[in-house]
Amino acid sequence: MNRYSSTNIIRKILILTLSTIVIICLAINVPSAKSITKEMRTNVSVTGGTIHVHSSMDRVLFERNSGSDYASAKAGxxxxxxxxxxxxxxxxxxxxxxxxxTSTNDEIKDFHGGLLLETNNATIRGKTGSATKPNWKHGGAFSINNxxxxxVLHAKEGEGMGSYKVRFGNDSLKMQIPEHAIHNEENLSYQTTLVWNIISGP
Structure with a gap:
């Protein structure tokens, strides 16, 4: 064997050895695509938020003009x-x-009629990114009591997700004047609180 053949054999052995070392390093240090995907899935989690309703008014104040059988207010x-x-x-x-x-701070005992909540002039606007907006249970007025x-408002499955602003008209809430005050010529005023509640589910 001559000197050049020995040199070539040594070079081939060195190249083979270096290639083997590189392959071993790659196998040890580089994770597979499957392991990366598994790790990402383990670390990602989603936490749901809450569902709630907030009214802009704590109390509703009714104003009655003298001689009228009704008093009106804004529902907020x-x-x-x-x-x-x-x-x-x-x-x-x-x-x-x-x-x-309000003049006596007494609860009305002979109040037999309900409050009328008018929704004809009400608007429902969703913020950007919100789902399909909810709908009133029916058009016109709702008769509510204590x-x-x-x-009054309903979101079907897939609807109502996100944030919405409901605005009522100025005279959206009306009440019939109690019997004892119908013939009173004074400008009487009354107040109440509307209790809003939202229930999750279709």
Missing amino acids: DLTIVDATGTGNGWTLTVKSKPIIE KMPLK
């Missing part, structure tokens, strides 16, 4: 947020607390 604005991410839908209910005559919550 509502902010409805569904951040659960479930898409299960929801239902909005409302009832009133007992009505108080006994049982009344369903």
Whole structure:
């Protein structure tokens, strides 16, 4: 064997050895695509938010003009947020607390009529990114009282996710004047509180 053949053999052995070392290093240090995917799936988690409703008014104040059988008020604005991410839908209910005559601070005992909530002039606007907006249970007016919550707004499955602003008209809430005050010529005023509640589910 001549000197050049020995040199070539040594070079081939060195190249083979270096190649083997590189392959071993790659196998040890580079994770497979499967292991990367598994690790990413393990670390990613999603936490759902809450669902709630907030009214802009704590108390509703009714003003009655002398000689009128009705007193009117604004129901206020509502902010409805569904951040659960479930898409299960929801239902909005409302009832009133007992009505108080502000001049005497007494609860009205002979009040037999309900409050009328007008929705014809109400608007529902969703923030950017919100799902299909909810709908009123029916058009026109809702008769509400302080006994049982009344369903007024509804979001079906896949609707109502995100944030919505509900704005009522200026005279959106009306009440019939109690019998004892119908013939009173004074400008009487009354107040109550609307209790809004939102229930998750279709």
